[in-house]
Amino acid sequence: MVLGIFIYAFKTDFSVLFKIPEQWPKPIYSFDKNPLTQEKIALGRFLFYDPILSKNNTVSCASCHSSYNAFTHVDHALSHGIDGRIGTRNSPALMNLAWHKLYMWDGAINHLDMQALAPMSHPDEMGEKIDHVVYKLQHTTHYPALFYKAFNDSIITGEHLLKSISQFMLTLVSAEAKYDSVMRGQSEFTQQEKNGYIIFKQQCASCHQEPLFSSFEFENNGLPMDTVLNDIGRMKITKNQNDSLKFKVPTLRNIEYTFPYMHDGRFNKLSAVINHYERGIVKSNTLSKKLQTNMVLTSNEKVDLIAFLLTLSDKKFLFNNQYNFPKELLPYLNK
Amino acid sequence: MRLFIGLWFWFMVYIGNAQSTVMHALTFTHIYGKNTFALDSVCYPVQHTDSISFSHLSYYISNIELVYKNKTVWKEENSYHLIDVENIYTQAFHIYTPQSLVYDHLVLYIGIDSTTNVSGAMGGDLDPTKGMYWTWQSGFINLKLEGQYKKSGFKNQEFQYHIGGYQNEFNTYRKISLKTAAKKDMDIWVDIEKLFSNTDLSVQHHIMSPGKEAVLVSEKFASMFKLK
Numbered sequence: 001m002v003l004g005i006f007i008y009a010f011k012t013d014f015s016v017l018f019k020i021p022e023q024w025p026k027p028i029y030s031f032d033k034n035p036l037t038q039e040k041i042a043l044g045r046f047l048f049y050d051p052i053l054s055k056n057n058t059v060s061c062a063s064c065h066s067s068y069n070a071f072t073h074v075d076h077a078l079s080h081g082i083d084g085r086i087g088t089r090n091s092p093a094l095m096n097l098a099w100h101k102l103y104m105w106d107g108a109i110n111h112l113d114m115q116a117l118a119p120m121s122h123p124d125e126m127g128e129k130i131d132h133v134v135y136k137l138q139h140t141t142h143y144p145a146l147f148y149k150a151f152n153d154s155i156i157t158g159e160h161l162l163k164s165i166s167q168f169m170l171t172l173v174s175a176e177a178k179y180d181s182v183m184r185g186q187s188e189f190t191q192q193e194k195n196g197y198i199i200f201k202q203q204c205a206s207c208h209q210e211p212l213f214s215s216f217e218f219e220n221n222g223l224p225m226d227t228v229l230n231d232i233g234r235m236k237i238t239k240n241q242n243d244s245l246k247f248k249v250p251t252l253r254n255i256e257y258t259f260p261y262m263h264d265g266r267f268n269k270l271s272a273v274i275n276h277y278e279r280g281i282v283k284s285n286t287l288s289k290k291l292q293t294n295m296v297l298t299s300n301e302k303v304d305l306i307a308f309l310l311t312l313s314d315k316k317f318l319f320n321n322q323y324n325f326p327k328e329l330l331p332y333l334n335k
Numbered sequence: 336m337r338l339f340i341g342l343w344f345w346f347m348v349y350i351g352n353a354q355s356t357v358m359h360a361l362t363f364t365h366i367y368g369k370n371t372f373a374l375d376s377v378c379y380p381v382q383h384t385d386s387i388s389f390s391h392l393s394y395y396i397s398n399i400e401l402v403y404k405n406k407t408v409w410k411e412e413n414s415y416h417l418i419d420v421e422n423i424y425t426q427a428f429h430i431y432t433p434q435s436l437v438y439d440h441l442v443l444y445i446g447i448d449s450t451t452n453v454s455g456a457m458g459g460d461l462d463p464t465k466g467m468y469w470t471w472q473s474g475f476i477n478l479k480l481e482g483q484y485k486k487s488g489f490k491n492q493e494f495q496y497h498i499g500g501y502q503n504e505f506n507t508y509r510k511i512s513l514k515t516a517a518k519k520d521m522d523i524w525v526d527i528e529k530l531f532s533n534t535d536l537s538v539q540h541h542i543m544s545p546g547k548e549a550v551l552v553s554e555k556f557a558s559m560f561k562l563k
Contacts, residue, residue: 030454030455033454033455034455034456108471108472108473109472109473110452110453110473110474111453111454111455111456111473112455113455113456114455114456114463114468114473117463117468117470118470118471120470121470121471122470122471130463130464130470131464131466134464157458157462157464158456158458158462158463158464158465159456159457159458159461159462159463160458162455162456162463163455163456166455166456237472239505239546
C-alpha cells in the first residue's frame, strides 16, 4: 500500500508532465480529478489522431485541429467533417486549454472533459455516438491494453475515453514565443515590436489579456452579423438578449498560423482584422464598452502592431514532437 | 509499529461500521394514474389529445438524505442513481444507514446538481455513454421521456421530453421530500400521468434543451413521487 502510494506519486510527477509557465495564473482545470500520467496522455494522443472516433472512420480530431497550425483547421473558414460536410464555425486553435473557463465560441461546453462529445456526436463533424465509439474501441486489438495501462481497467468507459483525450489536450501549452523570452528578460523586442506592444496594451489587451492573450470572457467585438449563418453567439446558450453576438475572446498566441480569423473565419489576414477594429466596428446594443470609441491607427502603427502579434508565434509548440501524429498508431489504422 | 496500530484502528472502525448499519431497499414502481406503467404497447388517456404511449423513460435520483425535524441526519455518499424503466435492475437499490437512526422524511432529488454538472467526465451511472448527457451543450439530462401520442384525424405523432438544465432560472434539479415512518424498506410510487397535467401534447411535443419549457415540466416532478 505504502509502496503503491510511492509508485503512484512517482508516476504522476506533475511538474514533469505539466508546467505552469512563470508568472501565469493558476489553471482552472481541476487536475486532482484527472491527474496526468504518461500513459493516459499517450492514450489521449492516440485517440486524438484516430479516425475511429468518427462514424465512418474517416475523420479524427486532428482533421480539424492540426498540430502544425496550432491545432486549427488551416485554410478552411468553416470546418469540414465526415462526408465533406461543412460546419457553421471556424475551428479554434487548441492551446493552453487548462486556463479556459468555458469552451467553444459560445461557451456551450462547461468542462474540457466534455468537449470531445460535441464533435464526436455532431452530424456535420464526426457523426458518431460515444457508446458506439466505446464499443468499437473495445473490439480493437490494441485499445483494451492501452486503457488497461492507463486506467488499470481494460473495460473501456466513456469517462476514461474522455479523460484521456483531455489529458493530451491539457499538455498543449504554448509559452515559448519570442514574447515570452522577452518577458523573462532573455531577449529583446525590436523597435517596431516595442511600438506595437504599446499599441496592443492600449487597444487590445483589455480583452486579449496577457499572458494568455484572452480574458476568456464573451464580448461583441463589432463584427457585422453574417446573414447566412445568423450566429447569435453566446445568446444561443444563455437565451439572454444581453449576450447577443458575443463570442469567446480567442487567444492571440500563434495568431500567425491560425488564419482564417474570427468564429466564422471571415478574415484571412491580420491586416484585415486590424482594419476591422479601426473602421469596421458595427454599433449595436451589445457592442463591448471597450470598443465604443473609434480607434485611429496610422499605417505605420498597423505594421508595428502586426510585428508585435508575430512575436506570439511559438515554433517549439508547432513542431513539438510530443504533439504530432504518433507513429505507433500507424500499424493500427484502417484495420 | 505506528502503521500497524493505524491499520488496526481502521480495521476496528470498519468492523464497527459493518455491524451497525441497516440496509434499506428503495424500490421505484411506475404507474400512470390508476394503471401500471409499461413501455410500448399500452396506450393511456391524456388531456387534450386522445392517447399516449411510451417508448423510453429514464431519470436520475440523487443526493438521498434522511431528515429528522428538518435536520439532515444521514446523507448517502456519491448518491447518483439512474433509473431506467427498460432495465429492472435499476429500479431498486439499497442504501445503508447507521442503526437506530431516527428520521421522519426521506429526501431525494430528481436530476443532477449544478456542481456535478460542471465537474467533467464521471463514471458509473454518470458515464456519458448512459445517454443522459447532452453533447452539443454541456449538462445532464435529468429526465428523458419519449413516446407517441394520438389525436383523432392525425397519424401517430412522436414526442420527446429531454428535461435538463442546471443554470440559474433554467435549473430543473428538483427536491422531493417524502414523509415516512422509520421503516426499513421504502416503496416509492412514481406517477407519470402527473407530468402531463395541463399539457397539450399536440402543442408541446418536443423539449430538447434547457429553457422555460423544461422548467415548467420539472415543476411537476415533486407531485409524481409518493411513498407507499
